[in-house]
Amino acid sequence: MKIHREGFPTIALTFIVLAILNAVIFYFCSNSPILNYTVSIISILFFLFIVSFFRIPARQYTYNEQFVISPCDGKVVVIEDTEEPEYFKDKRLQISIFMSPANVHVNRNPISGEVKLSTYHPGKFLVAWHPKSSTENERHTVVLDNGKQAILVRQIAGALARRIVNYLKPGDKVRQNEEMGFIKFGSRVDLFLPVGTKVNVKLNEVVKGGQTVIAELPA
Structure with a gap:
């Protein structure tokens, strides 16, 4: 599977925003590990969801002029x-x-x-x-x-x-x-x-x- 070139800017922006969000929550809520783990898991799942939008799966194509x-x-x-x-x-x-x-x-x-x-x-x-x-x-x-x-x-x-x-x-x-x-x-x-x-x-x-x-x- 490949990632389409149209997705690179969106994926990069999503990664940066999620990284900043997680860093802020970890800094201000360091005494709440459950919250940190929850936010981290949600962030990972959301990031993978965004990546999936731009996937190009390997497949055999059908060709026929008719x-x-x-x-x-x-x-x-x-x-x-x-x-x-x-x-x-x-x-x-x-x-x-x-x-x-x-x-x-x-x-x-x-x-x-x-x-x-x-x-x-x-x-x-x-x-x-x-x-x-x-x-x-x-x-x-x-x-x-x-x-x-x-x-x-x-x-x-x-x-x-x-x-x-x-x-x-x-x-x-x-x-x-x-x-x-x-x-x-x-x-x-x-x-x-x-x-x-x-x-x-x-x-x-x-x-x-x-x-x-x-x-x-x-x-």
């Missing part, structure tokens, strides 16, 4: 036909994946292709499962075109997640399962796929980024 691979770890919360107003401006199949704080937070390219759009939108911080979070929350939209089909991927911040990172720029040529970005402390990712796409997952199914086949694109 497949849409899950861009993140999480649970499928939406499968429906809807209008996509930002780029395609027509009916699309939407599949949304909710990322809890316990999930791996790195986001990956669900297909290979050229980046046609990569745009950041400031916005609100509604809870990630709110119906309007896809269009009103802070978000980053990417469109990938493999030469046959184009799909839209939208990273969405939630009530807890306040930082979206995206590495892609228009014109970039990317490979399936390469890092697309990172959402600090969870939230959700929406996929907008062509109508007629075969869905390979069900509502409430738990998926893994880079491994789970979300759908099969039309030929």
Whole structure:
């Protein structure tokens, strides 16, 4: 397991704050060992919890140009036909994946292709499962075109997640399962796929980024 580079500043800051807190409590409450031990244990557990946000576990990735691979770890919360107003401006199949704080937070390219759009939108911080979070929350939209089909991927911040990172720029040529970005402390990712796409997952199914086949694109 590796630690994602986006986590280094947060992990370092957390370590410093917890170290100062423990030093202060130990200094002023040196005659209360139970309190010192309790604070130390809670601090260690909290620090490990923060580190876990930025983990990159070793895993075997799934590659297939016809497949849409899950861009993140999480649970499928939406499968429906809807209008996509930002780029395609027509009916699309939407599949949304909710990322809890316990999930791996790195986001990956669900297909290979050229980046046609990569745009950041400031916005609100509604809870990630709110119906309007896809269009009103802070978000980053990417469109990938493999030469046959184009799909839209939208990273969405939630009530807890306040930082979206995206590495892609228009014109970039990317490979399936390469890092697309990172959402600090969870939230959700929406996929907008062509109508007629075969869905390979069900509502409430738990998926893994880079491994789970979300759908099969039309030929």
